[in-house]
Amino acid sequence: MVTRLKEVDAVTVGLGWTGAIMARELTKAGLHVVALERGPDRVPGEDFILPSVRDELRYASRLELMWDNSIDTLTFRNFPSEQALPVRRIGAFLPGEGVGGSGIHWGALHWRFLPSDFRIRSALTERYGANAIPADMTIHDWPLSYADVEPFYDRFDAICGVSGKAGNLRGQKIDGGNVFEGPRSNEYPNAPIKSSNAGLMFGAAAKELGYHPFPAPVAIASAPYTNAENVALGACEYCGFCNRIACETNAKASPNSTLLPVLRLEPKFELRTRCFVTRLNYDKAAKKVASVTYTDMGTGEEYEQPAGVVLLTSFVFSNVQHLLLAGIGEPYDHATGSGVVGKNYAYQFEAGAAAFFEDKELTPYWGSAGMGMCIDDFNGENFDHGGLGFFGGGYVTCNTAAAPPIAGRTLPHGTPQWGSEWKRATVKWYHHAARFNTQGSVYANRDNYLDLDPTYKDAFGRPLIRLTYNGTENDHKMSRYLLGKLEGVIRAMNPTHYQMEPRPKNFTIVPYQSTHNTGGTIMGADPKTSVVNRYLQAWDAHNLFVEGASVFPQQHGYNPTGTVGALAYWSAQAITTQYLKNPGPLVQG
Amino acid sequence: MTEETIPRRKFLLGAGIAGTAVATGLSQTEPAAAQTQAPAAAAATPAAQPEPLLALNETEHAFIVAAVDTLIPADELSPSGSDCGIATFIDRQLASAWGGGAKMYRAGPFRKGKPEQGYQLALTPAESVKAGIAAANEWSRKTYGRDFDRLVPEQRVEALRAMEAGKAEFANFSSRAFFARLHTMTMEGFFADPIYGGNRNKASWKMLGYPGLPATYAHLIEEYRDKRYVVEPRSIEDFS
Numbered sequence: 001m002v003t004r005l006k007e008v009d010a011v012t013v014g015l016g017w018t019g020a021i022m023a024r025e026l027t028k029a030g031l032h033v034v035a036l037e038r039g040p041d042r043v044p045g046e047d048f049i050l051p052s053v054r055d056e057l058r059y060a061s062r063l064e065l066m067w068d069n070s071i072d073t074l075t076f077r078n079f080p081s082e083q084a085l086p087v088r089r090i091g092a093f094l095p096g097e098g099v100g101g102s103g104i105h106w107g108a109l110h111w112r113f114l115p116s117d118f119r120i121r122s123a124l125t126e127r128y129g130a131n132a133i134p135a136d137m138t139i140h141d142w143p144l145s146y147a148d149v150e151p152f153y154d155r156f157d158a159i160c161g162v163s164g165k166a167g168n169l170r171g172q173k174i175d176g177g178n179v180f181e182g183p184r185s186n187e188y189p190n191a192p193i194k195s196s197n198a199g200l201m202f203g204a205a206a207k208e209l210g211y212h213p214f215p216a217p218v219a220i221a222s223a224p225y226t227n228a229e230n231v232a233l234g235a236c237e238y239c240g241f242c243n244r245i246a247c248e249t250n251a252k253a254s255p256n257s258t259l260l261p262v263l264r265l266e267p268k269f270e271l272r273t274r275c276f277v278t279r280l281n282y283d284k285a286a287k288k289v290a291s292v293t294y295t296d297m298g299t300g301e302e303y304e305q306p307a308g309v310v311l312l313t314s315f316v317f318s319n320v321q322h323l324l325l326a327g328i329g330e331p332y333d334h335a336t337g338s339g340v341v342g343k344n345y346a347y348q349f350e351a352g353a354a355a356f357f358e359d360k361e362l363t364p365y366w367g368s369a370g371m372g373m374c375i376d377d378f379n380g381e382n383f384d385h386g387g388l389g390f391f392g393g394g395y396v397t398c399n400t401a402a403a404p405p406i407a408g409r410t411l412p413h414g415t416p417q418w419g420s421e422w423k424r425a426t427v428k429w430y431h432h433a434a435r436f437n438t439q440g441s442v443y444a445n446r447d448n449y450l451d452l453d454p455t456y457k458d459a460f461g462r463p464l465i466r467l468t469y470n471g472t473e474n475d476h477k478m479s480r481y482l483l484g485k486l487e488g489v490i491r492a493m494n495p496t497h498y499q500m501e502p503r504p505k506n507f508t509i510v511p512y513q514s515t516h517n518t519g520g521t522i523m524g525a526d527p528k529t530s531v532v533n534r535y536l537q538a539w540d541a542h543n544l545f546v547e548g549a550s551v552f553p554q555q556h557g558y559n560p561t562g563t564v565g566a567l568a569y570w571s572a573q574a575i576t577t578q579y580l581k582n583p584g585p586l587v588q589g
Numbered sequence: 590m591t592e593e594t595i596p597r598r599k600f601l602l603g604a605g606i607a608g609t610a611v612a613t614g615l616s617q618t619e620p621a622a623a624q625t626q627a628p629a630a631a632a633a634t635p636a637a638q639p640e641p642l643l644a645l646n647e648t649e650h651a652f653i654v655a656a657v658d659t660l661i662p663a664d665e666l667s668p669s670g671s672d673c674g675i676a677t678f679i680d681r682q683l684a685s686a687w688g689g690g691a692k693m694y695r696a697g698p699f700r701k702g703k704p705e706q707g708y709q710l711a712l713t714p715a716e717s718v719k720a721g722i723a724a725a726n727e728w729s730r731k732t733y734g735r736d737f738d739r740l741v742p743e744q745r746v747e748a749l750r751a752m753e754a755g756k757a758e759f760a761n762f763s764s765r766a767f768f769a770r771l772h773t774m775t776m777e778g779f780f781a782d783p784i785y786g787g788n789r790n791k792a793s794w795k796m797l798g799y800p801g802l803p804a805t806y807a808h809l810i811e812e813y814r815d816k817r818y819v820v821e822p823r824s825i826e827d828f829s
Contacts, residue, residue: 051828054802057781062687073694076706085702085709088694194810237805361815365799366806405780405799417753418660418772419746423796427666430797431817456696508705 002293004304008034008270011292011307013277013322014314016101017561018547018568020255020263021156022311024229025572027268029580034305035269036294038276039068039098044256048104048246056404060244065105067095067315071276072458074317076509078470080334080447086456086464092508093515094244095315099273100256102315102515103561105244107369108252110162110219111395111558112153112566115146115182116381120443120554123381124391137391137474138337138344138444139554143525143534146182149566152573154185156565160253161225161233163190164217178214180376193222193236198362198434199372202398205492211375216397218370219253219561229262240402242368252368274298278460280310280326282541289326289544295460308583309575312521312546319550320450320520321465329521329531329540332449334468340531341521342450345467346555347507348516349394349440349475351483354410355490355498357432364408364430367401378485379557380441390477392441394557396486400434410435413499436490438482441557442518445472450520470507479503516560518552527589535574535586536567542585545571640677640786643684644715648736652722653679655738659745660775667792670775678778678787679718688715714770721767724759725752732757782825794822802828 009031012019023033042048042065058064067073067090075084096102116123119141124133133139166187167177192215195203203213220242221233234249242252250257263269279293281304291306312319323329323341332343374397376382385391402408410433415425442448453466471479483500490498524530527539532551538544547568549560578586642650657670657679667673682688690713702709712720725748729737733744740748751757753772755765778787780794782801788794794801801822809818 051802051825055782055784055825057777057785061777061781063692066692068692069694070690070692078703078705083700083702085700085706086694086696087706088708089692091707194807197814200814236807238807238810239802239805241802361813361817363813363818366810405793405797406777409797418749418775420662420664420666423661423664423666427796427798430799455698506705508707510705510707 002302002304005306007306007308008032009307010034010309010311011036011305012311012313013280013292014038014101014318015099015255015271016096016313016315017103017255017565019101019311019313020103020259021565021568022313022545022547022572023263023269024259025569025576026309027263027266029576030268031309031580032268033270034307035271036275036277036292036305037099037271037273038071038297039273041099041271041273042104042246042256044246044248044250048248048256050248053246053248054239054241056241056406059105059241060404061406063090063094063244065096065098065244065246066090067097070459072460072462073464075453075456075464075466077466077468078506080468084453084466084468087509091510092513093517094512095317095515099260099271100254104246104254104256106515106561107243107559108219109370109559110157110160110164110217110562112181112562113146113556113558114180114380114382117556118142118144118146118149120380120556127381128385133391134474136446138446140524140529142553143523143530144570149563149570150182150185152566152569153562155228155569156562157186158189158228159258159565160219161189161221161227162217162219162253163193163222164188165192165215167212167214176214178374178376179212180379180382188217190222190225193218193220193368193371194238195373196362196367196371196399196401197360198400199398201360201434201493202436202489203373205489206373206375209489209492211377211489213373213375216370216372216374216399218368220368220370221251221253227258229259231258231261233257236368238366238368238371240365240367240404242402272296276460277322278462280312280322280328280544282326282328284327287541289328289541308543309579310544312544313548316517316520316548316550317450317465317467319546319548321452321462323521323531323538323546324452324465325462328538328544331451334447334449334451337446340529344444344519344522344553345448345450345469346442346444346518346552347469348514348555348559349442349471349479349503350514351438351440351479351501351503353436353483353486353490353498353500355434355436355493355495356412356429357434357493358496361431362400362434364400364403364433365405367399369402370399371401372397372399375489378482388477388481390474390481392443392474392478392557394438394440394478394482396436396438396482396489398434398436403435412497432496434495436486438479438486439557439559440475440479440482442475442555443472444519444554445474448472471503471505476503476505516549516555518549518555518560521546521550522553523551524553533585533587533589535578536571537574537579537586539585539589543583545575547571640680642680644688645680645683645719648726649719649722650676650680651738652726652736655740655745656749656771657775657778659742659749660772661779667796668789670779672789673779673792674783674787674789675775675778678781678785679774681786682774682777683715683718689713717767718770718774721759721762721770724762725757725764725767728757728759728764784825791822791824
């Protein structure tokens with residue numbers, strides 16, 4: 001028996017960054033918004049407290065805040081010809097679960113994409129010729145420009161209290177910031193966080209080589225900050241418990257620390273936790289999602305919640321799965337290349353290195369994930385790809401911080417993994433190992449996509465999403481190029497010893513790599529090649545707005561959350577200023 | 590009573606009527622007696638009390654004690670793995686929700702995948718470790734004539750190396766995968782906060798020069814740039 005509830009103005013499917021942003025913006029516009037969150041509530045003053053949050057085993061090893069795969073998961077294979085098998089416990093990427101989603105445990109690297117990233121196909125065609133882009137590289141221009149999104153990047157910065165140093169303020173280049181970035185309308189809300197010792201060494205070496213080092217931009221307040229919602233954030237304590245863990249000082253921005261304090265007081269906002277949305281009820285004739293069906297996991301009761309606006313604000317995999325199950329948009333057909341839902345799945349192609357400095361104290365355990373220096377000289381179209389045989393790039397960084405004892409001990413390759421000799425090497429190098437990373441882009445490829453698994457089902461009997469993904473030749477070449485540049489900087493740092501850590505040939509689902517999964521409900525200017533329009537509105541259901549990184553046409557060489565938040569604000573503005581007055585398609589397909 | 594039928598815990602502790610007699614007789618060659626610690630390490634650690642077992646039986650516990658003492662031997666840097674509480678840690682972890690397969694997708698069909706696809710068995714971590722111990726002991730009996738915990742230290746090292754390399758041919762079980770899990774859990778037990786039963790006396794944190802969880806470093810970053818910050822480590826319990 002499904003209980004049909006009274007219609008509400010808007011419903012969010014999930015309550016992470018995008019759900020919280022949409023709920024805040026829509027309640028401000030006077031709408032009654034219900035947030036349906038599959039996981040538990042998470043409250044800073046109760047759940048993110050000392051000393052229990054500083055527990056590496058509980059949070060970083062046992063993944064307390066992450067996706068419960070006993071309810072659902074995805075299946076994975078490298079190639080379309082293989083049998084996909086279920087990811088029985090997540091590893092390579094770690095979507096969060098519960099109120100705040102992945103916005104609680106993220107590393108809080110807070111970037112903007114380049115102006116050229118938003119028009120990448122046009123930019124490559126202009127620079128390298130009409131035939132330069134390989135046929136299987138299915139990238140396309142974003143249906144909006146950097147200038148369109150900039151005011152919303154700026155708004156999101158002021159919510160998160162982002163710390164950094166501008167390198168381009170309204171067109172004026174500023175030394176010490178990222179001179180490659182698009183023009184910013186405002187300086188960062190906070191000064192950069194302190195750099196690690198290894199980060200400073202990296203910055204000095206990079207500068208010597210003629211590159212343009214700058215401190216990593218992070219959504220971590222370097223000083224006490226009152227955000228644009230008048231919520232107080234604390235200053236970073238450099239405690240070292242950051243990635244995979246909640247921040248007890250509210251210095252690291254999360255939906256819970258920046259927006260929910262306001263939303264929880266808002267009478268038009270209603271949060272229903274442990275409510276698992278199983279279905280979008282699509283009215284194809286009306287081109288609307290009439291309601292969503294969910295199960296209250298606390299009672300086992302099933303409900304149908306009708307809503308005027310439906311906000312699909314879950315993680316990439318669930319967003320795609322919901323559309324495929326509801327039959328909204330044409331599923332991508334790998335054999336023919338037609339269809340759109342599930343198309344252009346992309347990822348972050350990260351690779352790194354370690355270097356050992358026997359005479360330098362690098363204090364590996366303190367700080368946060370972004371405590372370091374970066375160069376952006378080899379990202380996107382910041383450099384000439386002529387003759388290189390690949391497109392794309394990424395920023396290169398040395399942070400060396402927040403390296404906890406279970407997972408943060410880097411040893412020279414070839415060291416035994418146990419016994420007294422291992423112990424001696426561990427003691428010898430723990431304080432002297434620097435870590436480096438390249439945040440490589442993934443330019444979409446026709447062979448990487450999402451669809452429904454024909455065999456495996458979730459706890460509600462729904463087919464799991466199936467991921468078919470492998471690193472492409474383009475991305476491997478890009479990554480090797482970045483590692484080459486990184487190696488040059490490392491050598492200039494004059495280490496005792498160093499080791500490059502290239503990506504294995506095949507993507508593997510096991511060790512952690514990145515939670516920067518993107519695509520599958522991509523945005524575009526043409527309904528034949530995209531799922532949502534420039535306002536993140538589904539072409540085939542005008543009251544459905546799909547939020548998050550699933551709308552990225554491809555993934556660029558930066559962490560995605562800055563752009564995810566900016567797009568949510570951009571989309572919310574379109575809903576409140578255009579859609580509500582005249583519900584219907586905001587762009588004619 | 591033969592050696593193989595002596596209850597493991599009595600055997601290890603040298604206690605009990607039957608155990609005492611036989612263990613004394615074996616003390617020249619057997620690892621139970623041979624596992625004396627380096628004096629410095631022993632002095633730093635109170636005598637281990639027998640911990641009640643939650644998940645492992647005595648045979649399994651004896652295996653784990655022998656394994657963690659081989660992976661983390663007592664030396665000038667730390668007491669042995671079991672004196673650091675790692676066997677207790679592993680037992681408790683296997684008895685925890687995690688050990689019981691919480692948050693794991695366990696629906697079939699179960700098919701053999703390629704390594705890139707990750708773990709594909711129906712077994713929970715606790716079931717997998719127990720099955721692995723049985724397979725390892727069976728292999729040890731075939732190879733050395735006795736269970737793993739009754740090998741001399743050099744043989745234990747050799748046996749674990751064979752498992753690490755996947756060269757130990759377990760019946761129906763991957764020795765490499767078993768070793769990887771054993772190794773991971775041992776390191777977790779050595780380095781995790783002591784509230785979980787391992788890292789007793791914060792032995793590994795002292796060894797590393799890791800301060801645990803003081804409240805803040807913001808005021809120390811500049812002062813200690815390129816200098817070692819030395820402080821007595823503090824754990825969750827110290828702040829509770």
